Amino acid sequence: MVSIAVDLNRCQGYAQCAFLAPEIFTMHGDEALLYDPDADDAQREKLAQAAAACPVQAILVDAVDEPAEAVPGAR
Amino acid sequence: MLGEGALAQLKREGRIVVVGASLAGLRAAETLRAKGFAGSLTMIGDEPCEPYDRPPLSKGVLLGRARADRTALPRLRSVDATWRLGVPASGLDMAARRVRLADGDEVPYDRLLIATGVRARPWPREEEAELDGVFVLRTRDDGAALARRLDEGPERVLVIGGGFAGSEVASACRERGLPVTVAERGAAPLVGALGGVVATVAAGLQREHGVDLRCGVTVTALEGDASGRVRAAHLSDGSTVETDVVVVSLGALRNTEWLNGSGLGAGPRGIACDAGCRAFDIRGIVTDDIYAAGDVARCPHPLFGYQFLSLEHWGNAVAQAGIAAHNMLSESTDRLPHMDVPSFWSSQFGVNIKSVGVPSLGTEIFISQGSLDSRRFIGVYGYQGRVIGAVSFDHGRWLPFYKELIESTAPFPPQFPTVDRHADGQRPMDADFPDPSVPSHGPTVTLSGYSPADRRMTFTPAH
Numbered sequence: 001m002v003s004i005a006v007d008l009n010r011c012q013g014y015a016q017c018a019f020l021a022p023e024i025f026t027m028h029g030d031e032a033l034l035y036d037p038d039a040d041d042a043q044r045e046k047l048a049q050a051a052a053a054c055p056v057q058a059i060l061v062d063a064v065d066e067p068a069e070a071v072p073g074a075r
Numbered sequence: 076m077l078g079e080g081a082l083a084q085l086k087r088e089g090r091i092v093v094v095g096a097s098l099a100g101l102r103a104a105e106t107l108r109a110k111g112f113a114g115s116l117t118m119i120g121d122e123p124c125e126p127y128d129r130p131p132l133s134k135g136v137l138l139g140r141a142r143a144d145r146t147a148l149p150r151l152r153s154v155d156a157t158w159r160l161g162v163p164a165s166g167l168d169m170a171a172r173r174v175r176l177a178d179g180d181e182v183p184y185d186r187l188l189i190a191t192g193v194r195a196r197p198w199p200r201e202e203e204a205e206l207d208g209v210f211v212l213r214t215r216d217d218g219a220a221l222a223r224r225l226d227e228g229p230e231r232v233l234v235i236g237g238g239f240a241g242s243e244v245a246s247a248c249r250e251r252g253l254p255v256t257v258a259e260r261g262a263a264p265l266v267g268a269l270g271g272v273v274a275t276v277a278a279g280l281q282r283e284h285g286v287d288l289r290c291g292v293t294v295t296a297l298e299g300d301a302s303g304r305v306r307a308a309h310l311s312d313g314s315t316v317e318t319d320v321v322v323v324s325l326g327a328l329r330n331t332e333w334l335n336g337s338g339l340g341a342g343p344r345g346i347a348c349d350a351g352c353r354a355f356d357i358r359g360i361v362t363d364d365i366y367a368a369g370d371v372a373r374c375p376h377p378l379f380g381y382q383f384l385s386l387e388h389w390g391n392a393v394a395q396a397g398i399a400a401h402n403m404l405s406e407s408t409d410r411l412p413h414m415d416v417p418s419f420w421s422s423q424f425g426v427n428i429k430s431v432g433v434p435s436l437g438t439e440i441f442i443s444q445g446s447l448d449s450r451r452f453i454g455v456y457g458y459q460g461r462v463i464g465a466v467s468f469d470h471g472r473w474l475p476f477y478k479e480l481i482e483s484t485a486p487f488p489p490q491f492p493t494v495d496r497h498a499d500g501q502r503p504m505d506a507d508f509p510d511p512s513v514p515s516h517g518p519t520v521t522l523s524g525y526s527p528a529d530r531r532m533t534f535t536p537a538h
Contacts, residue, residue: 003149005128008420009390012472013427031469032422034138037131038145064150 002039002047003062010058017050017059025050085185086404089114092174092182093156094164095190095330096120098128099369099392103188104154106400116156117182119174121191122214123161130389132218133240134422137247139226143219164191167337169356172364185364186403189334189346189354190396192370193327193387198235203297208305209321212240224320225251232256233308233318235294237264239421239428241324242277246423249284256287256316258294258308261509269430269466271507272440273454276447276468280424289314297321327387329371339365345373345385350412352399366403368395374413378481379433379463388419416478420471426450429471432464432481440506441488445470446497453477456506457487 004024013031017024023043028034039047051059091107093100096118104116120126126148135141159176166175173181195211198204208229210221225232225248232248234241237259248255261267263274264281281288289310298307308316334341339362340355341347346367347355352374354365367373369392375381394415402410418431437456445452445468453473456464462485465477480489488503 001145003147005149007390007393008130009418009429011420028422029425029427029469031427031471032425034135034140034422035131036135036141037128038142038147060149060151062149064153 002041002044004035004037004039004047005060006033006035007058007060008033010056011054012056014055016053016055020053021046021050082404082406085114086112087114089185090117090183091115091186091188091403092117092119092184093188093190094119094174095188095192095369095371096122096126096158096160097190097192097369097392098126098148098389099190099192099396100188101126101148101154101396102151102393103190103368103396103400104156105150105152106397107404108154109152110401110404112404114185116154117159117184118154118156119159119162119164119176119182121161121163124215125158125160127215129213132215133212133243134247136218136222137225137244138250139222143215143222146215164333167334167339169338169362169365187365188396188399188403189365189367189371190369190392191330191333193329195323196325196328198297198321198323198325200297203299203305204323205303206297206299206305206321207303208319209297209323211323212244213327221320221322225253229253229318229320231316231318232320232322233258233294233316234322234324235308236324236326237261237277237281237288237290238324238326239265239268239419239423241322242281242423243421244322244324245281245286246284249286249424254287255285256289256318257281258292258310258316259288259290260293261290263290264288266507266509267435269434269454270437270440270456271509272447272504273466273468274507276450280426280450284424287316327370329385331371344383345371347373347383350375350377350381350414351402351410352395352413353402366399368392368399376417377412377414378416378484379436384417384433386417388417390418391415416481418474418478427469427471428466429474430464430466431474431478432456432462434464434466434506435508437463437506438508439487439503441503442497442500443489443493444473444495444500447499453493455480455487455489457503460487461485462487462489 025035127146131146136143163177165177195213231254234245234257245255263278265277266274293311296309300306329345331341348367352366353361354367370387373383373385376384398413420429434456437458439457441455451469454466462480
């Protein structure tokens with residue numbers, strides 16, 4: 001799984017992510033963003049595209065593939 | 076030079092302990108490693124799970140679109156830490172530089188970062204708080220339990236407290252088609268944070284979405300049935316609300332009790348620290364080895380007259396964590412002040428609410444773009460002739476401009492024309508904040524200490 005967080009202070013509702021990875025990001029109303037903070041590995045590619053396309057670079061994605069110090073059983 | 080050598084040694088083989096394994100703690104740990112700290116790093120957290128993100132808990136999780144146990148924070152880099160999770164810190168020996176854990180263990184440090192955050196303020200009457208169906212919302216477990224109960228389709232949800240968190244819970248319930256009552260002590264939801272002018276809009280939004288909004292009332296008692304399940308709430312106006320789910324949303328308490336008697340300047344308002352996140356001791360002398368970041372910190376802010384601000388904001392936790400980590404590893408002349416302009420967001424009833432600066436410090440408001448009626452607008456807050464804050468309802472793209480006005484202490488009201496100016500934007504109005512001596516719901520910004528405004532807000536639960 002891939003963990004995601006969005007800095008919604010930065011997010012300005014450009015909705016590029018919602019077009020590129022609609023399974024993860026959806027617009028909620030005109031401007032608010034809803035997202036699934038835990039995406040499937042199968043969506044890594046789309047997620048990377050969405051994060052790269054964000055005009056304000058608000059999407060934070062796991063940069064460590066397998067967090068070496070992840071707490072056993074917690075993920 | 077002894078100082079330089081000591082810093083190099085700290086970076087090479089020092090021991091840094093972070094108490095609080097949430098957003099601020101994790102981001103600080105990542106920053107320490109990014110800045111070349113090669114010594115030992117210990118992360119202490121009272122919850123048994125790795126760092127997770129809280130904003131989804133009151134939004135996607137309650138809507139059933141995300142799972143409460145799947146909101147782990149993304150790891151921006153490896154932190155190579157020793158994790159002591161599920162065991163809270165219980166004490167601090169500043170002289171011996173050791174953190175005591177609840178299981179009796181002690182962890183020595185050379186530098187300590189305290190990021191223990193806040194916890195939900197519980198319902199004040201313990202026997203009522205323990206009724207089945209009474210919830211708070213702060214942790215992952217809280218989110219999972221509340222989401223599960225909402226899945227069961229309760230008859231009516233009662234939200235006590237119409238602040239941001241309570242309003243988001245009410246919004247999620249309405250979106251799921253559940254009947255909701257909101258009981259707010261003030262004149263309208265969000266009034267403590269945004270003032271009466273904007274709170275009136277928030278009240279309209281709630282009622283339009285079918286919330287049974289009761290303002291100017293307090294909940295005097297919760298009543299359970301024979302099986303210990305909540306069945307009704309009694310309000311101060313004499314009315315009764317039949318309900319099977321109660322969400323207590325009365326703000327937060329700072330997790331500083333474990334520091335009692337340690338000599339650190341910590342209390343119910345948080346941990347006092349300097350502009351560089353170094354904690355003060357109780358004598359008002361700044362320590363050089365203990366830092367604080369996130370919701371638990373209370374920091375003087377250069378943009379707001381150097382008065383101490385406690386900010387329960389996601390962005391503040393990230394910014395302070397970065398500053399604290401940088402300063403821990405820096406010579407005194409290389410240290411940085413925490414100057415980030417406060418900002419936060421909330422989405423509720425389909426509207427994206429964002430804010431910059433400190434609206435609650437303002438006395439006047441000016442609707443510079445859009446209109447209150449359309450619920451799409453920018454409200455600019457003024458204090459003593461300068462711009463001190465701004466709020467947007469579905470107008471977030473303009474906010475960076477207003478942030479610049481706050482940073483440059485621009486005059487209020489703004490001296491320039493703006494696009495989309497409406498009738499309510501012709502002149503400033505009284506922002507209509509409640510009398511600070513009257514208890515309100517817990518604010519997400521607490522102002523304390525000396526200031527020209529000296530606006531104090533303290534929550535006093537109803538008894």
